Amino acid sequence: MDTYETLLTRRSCRAYDPDRPVDRETLEKVVEAGRFAPSGMGRQPVHFVVVTDRATRDRLSRMNAAIMGSSADPFYEAPAVIVVLVDNQVPTSQDDGALALGNLMNAAHALGVESCWIHRAEEEFDSAEGRELLSQWGLPADGSLRGIGHCILGYAPAGAPAPLAKPRKENVIWVD
Numbered sequence: 534m535d536t537y538e539t540l541l542t543r544r545s546c547r548a549y550d551p552d553r554p555v556d557r558e559t560l561e562k563v564v565e566a567g568r569f570a571p572s573g574m575g576r577q578p579v580h581f582v583v584v585t586d587r588a589t590r591d592r593l594s595r596m597n598a599a600i601m602g603s604s605a606d607p608f609y610e611a612p613a614v615i616v617v618l619v620d621n622q623v624p625t626s627q628d629d630g631a632l633a634l635g636n637l638m639n640a641a642h643a644l645g646v647e648s649c650w651i652h653r654a655e656e657e658f659d660s661a662e663g664r665e666l667l668s669q670w671g672l673p674a675d676g677s678l679r680g681i682g683h684c685i686l687g688y689a690p691a692g693a694p695a696p697l698a699k700p701r702k703e704n705v706i707w708v709d
């Protein structure tokens with residue numbers, strides 16, 4: 534698939550086969566694409582935490598669901614999650630984090646892996662439990678890291694219909 538086709542055909546996936554993991558080499562390629570996203574003044578304030586450990590993945594899912602007051606799995610049974618956090622001292626960090634997340638999802642699609650951005654990482658990592666996890670992972674837990682989002686990754690169950698893009702809004706003005 535060429536790059537342009539990848540950008541137009543990536544879709545968010547909301548049903549995963551929990552028993553079909555994404556292999557390590559593929560996850561490394563996905564996260565590498567995130568690391569190469571542009572950032573304001575090239576400061577690279579984005580941190581990636583690649584979670585495949587089932588217990589940690591389930592813990593993040595529970596924390597995320599609790600923020601919504603839900604008990605359903607907001608990760609749709611996806612077996613892998615890349616948490617994207619940024620150093621909030623950097624003025625462009627929010628934008629840098631969002632761009633990195635976009636790179637993760639597009640790279641995943643190029644490699645045949647389904648993905649979706651799952652929100653509420655800011656609240657998740659601003660909590661005592663979130664800070665405890667940051668500390669366990671060797672990251673600063675002093676409030677200097679802000680959660681941007683999660684990129685969930687995996688494969689759709691066999692036979693699942695491919696998600697379609699909504700019709701595009703016009704939202705383009707040409708000033709020739």
Ligand SMILES: Cc1cc2nc3c(=O)[nH]c(=O)nc-3n(C[C@H](O)[C@H](O)[C@H](O)COP(=O)(O)O)c2cc1C
Nearest residue numbers: 543544545546547649650651652653696697698699
């Ligand atoms: C900032 C942001 C937050 C999102 N949060 C969620 C989320 O929490 N749960 C979810 O299922 N999808 C989430 N999405 C996915 C969007 O719903 C999805 O991108 C949108 O419906 C368009 O579909 P597409 O990605 O297939 O083009 C999020 C996307 C973005 C950009």
